[in-house]
Amino acid sequence: MALPRWALPEYFEDVLPLEAQRVEALRRAVLDEFRLHGYQLVIPPAVEYLDSLVSGTGQDMADTMFKFVDQISGRTLGLRADTTPQVTRIDAHLLNRTGVARLCYCGPVVHVLPRSMTASREPLQIGAELYGHSGIEADVEVLRLLARTLQLAGARTSRIDIGHVGIFRTLSSLAGLNAEAEETLFGILQTKDVPALREFVANIAEPARSGLLALPDLYGDASVLLRARDRLPDVPGVHAALDELLHLSRQLGDLPLSFDLADLRGYLYHTGLMFAAYCGSSPTALALGGRYNEVGREFGRARPASGFSLDLRELAALGAVANASGAVLAPMDNAAELVVLIAQLREAGEVVMLELPGHTGDWREAGCDRRIELQNGAWCVVALED
Structure with missing residues (x-):
């Protein structure tokens, strides 16, 4: 049976007026907040050459991206699945600043498959x-900005999980693992499959063996970082990572931080701290971020970098739904006093719609709850009658 012409592909959907209004209001509020912190807006194109979109440690995103051939150049293009590599390209190759650069963005990205059963394949990604x-x-600044973003949306943050890829990479190097074995170990740790982990490390020498076995149990509040010092190998890479995590726990003690040293999502992409924010009872992360110092290397400059991104539509859905003020219906009349009143109402932020002739529907469907009438020689706003 053929689908109707108005049907959309799975995990794509239209955004209708009330939701679109909430999303747009939040977009403006968040971008304004970013600006107040010094983050400048950039707008990269939705399509680039594929090798640019998956450069460097962004290679793990290649499988999430729609690809097609450019009819002009004959090269393969990609429809972006993440905006961060594009912003990194802008910083490294176009702006070419020697000092700190703070950049932000907002725009749709498209995924071949949804990241979860409830996710859209076209998130409206916003990030800094x-x-x-x-x-x-x-990293402290970025995490503060993420917390402020969630607060602006009215989202109830249950926790911000933090890990550090430096611990995993140090232990992997200490164990002498090649790239294929490291990828296998990553999969085991992500599922916290302890029996499989025991089997995997059976032939690995100490202290890497005991360090890897300890990772699945090292999660919880900041006290887990002190336990980690006792249970993980006494080597510089582990020390440096734990020092950074301890510093975060002290600087951001007012935020709902938790630590999980086996959570390694995006380990091919990140080079240090990694974090994920969760809101309410949702099992999936609302925001992802961390440090990624190597992405710019393919564009000529491997600049230190830290940031986060999230789906603005998901964020808007978690906030309290504000009661939208209704619109005012105005008659089609060129009276000077009416024209002035309409201008004053719009200047004050009121929505004013002109009553087009011959309309037979219900103006309430268009959002009107008041109308302008001529009463006793004066134009005034009154309630819209049923």
Whole structure:
């Protein structure tokens, strides 16, 4: 049976007026907040050459991207699945600043498959990226900005999970794992399959063996970082990562932070801290972020970088739904006093719609709850009668 012409592909949907109004209001509020913190808006194209979109540590995104041939150049193009590599290209190749650069963006991305059963294949991605500072101060700033973004939306943040890819990479190197074995280990740790982990590390020498076995149990509040010092190998890479996590726990003690040293999502992409924000009872992360110092290398400059992104539509859906003020219906009349009143109402932020002749529907469907009438020689706003 053929689908009707108005049907959309699975996991794509239209955004109708009330939801679109909430999303747009939140977009403006968040971008304005980013601006107040010094983040400048950039708007990359939706389509680029594929090798640019998957450059460097962005290679793991290649399978999530729609690809097609450019009819002009004959090269393969990609429809972006993530805006961060594009912003990194802008920082590294176009802006070419020597100091810190703070950039932000908002626009749709498209995925071949949804990231979860409830996710859209066309998220409206909004994010902020800080380039040019390798210190933990940049990560603190980015996490503060993420928390502020969630607050603006009225989303109830249940926790922000934080991990560090440096611990995993140090232990993997200590164990002498090749790329294929490291990928297998990553999969085991992501599912926290302890029996499989025991089998995997059976022939790995100490102290890497005991360190890898400890990772699935090292999750919880900041106290887990002190336990990690006792259970993980006494090597510089582990020390440096734990020092950064401890600094975060002290600087951001007012935020609902949790730590999970086996959570390695995006480990091919990130080079340090990684974090995921959860809201309410949802099992899927609302926002993802972290440090990714190597992405710019393919564009000529491997600048230090830290940032986050999220789906603005998901964020808008989690906030409290504000009661939208109704519109005012105005008659089609060129009276000077009416023209002035309409202008004053619009200047004050009121929506005023002209009553087109011959309309037979219900003006309430268009959002009107008041109308302008001529009463005793004066134009005034009154309630719209049923």
